Amino acid sequence: MSTVKVIISFSRLRDDDIDTKSQAIIDSLTGNADFPNPIPTLAEITASRNAYVEALSANELGGKQATLRKNLARKDLEKQLGLLGLYVQANCNGSELIALGSGFEIQKSRTPIGILAKPSNFKVENGPLAASLYASVDKIEGRSRIFLRLPKLL
Numbered sequence: 001m002s003t004v005k006v007i008i009s010f011s012r013l014r015d016d017d018i019d020t021k022s023q024a025i026i027d028s029l030t031g032n033a034d035f036p037n038p039i040p041t042l043a044e045i046t047a048s049r050n051a052y053v054e055a056l057s058a059n060e061l062g063g064k065q066a067t068l069r070k071n072l073a074r075k076d077l078e079k080q081l082g083l084l085g086l087y088v089q090a091n092c093n094g095s096e097l098i099a100l101g102s103g104f105e106i107q108k109s110r111t112p113i114g115i116l117a118k119p120s121n122f123k124v125e126n127g128p129l130a131a132s133l134y135a136s137v138d139k140i141e142g143r144s145r146i147f148l149r150l151p152k153l154l
Contacts, residue, residue, distance in 0.1 A: 004092055004099045005107040008085035010078045015056055018074065021103075022049045022081060028103030029084075035102060039087045045080050052077045116140050 010018050026045055029035055038045075055073040059066040085104050092099040099106050121138040128134075 004089060004094055004096055006085045006089040006092075006099055006102075007105040007107055008082040008089075010081055015070070015074070018077065019049070019053055019056065022052075022077060025081065025084070025103035028101060032101060034098045035088060035091060038084055040080050040083055045084060048073075048077045048080045 010021065013021060022045065026042055026049065029038055029042055052070070052073040055066070055070040059070040088099060088102040088104055092102070096106055117140055119137045119140055121136075123136050125134045126132075
C-alpha cells in the first residue's frame with residue numbers, strides 16, 4: 001500500500017484563499033462516510049474559521065490590533081486544519097481518492113528520473129568582479145538546478 005501524504009501547511013495561501021480552502025474542506029467532510037468522526041470536529045473547525053472570517057473583516061478598517069487579531073485567528077485556523085489534515089492522512093487507508101474527497105490536497109509521489117543527459121553548451125567566462133567567473137549551461141530536462149564544483153584557485 002502506498003503512503004498518501006496530505007498537505008497540512010496553509011502558510012503560503014493568501015488571507016482570502018485560506019478562508020475559501022477551509023470552507024471547501026468543511027463542505028467536503030460534512031457527511032463524508034470515509035471520515036465519520038474527524039478530530040478536531042467540524043464544529044471546532046467551523047468556529048475557528050468563523051473567528052478568522054470575523055477578524056479578517058474587522059482588519060479591513062486597519063490598525064495594529066485588528067491585524068494582530070487577524071493573524072492570531074489565522075494561526076489558530078491553520079493549526080486546526082493541520083490537525084484535521086493529519087487525521088485525514090491517518091484515516092484514508094492509503095487511498096488518494098479518499099484523501100482527495102476530504103477537500104485536502106495531497107503531495108505528488110516522488111519518482112526517480114533516471115540517468116540525466118550530459119550537459120551541453122557549457123561556457124565559462126570572466127565575471128564582473130576580479131577573481132570571479134560566470135558559468136552557464138543549457139537546461140537539462142528533469143533537473144531544476146545544476147551545481148558546479150570549482151577548485152579554489154587562490
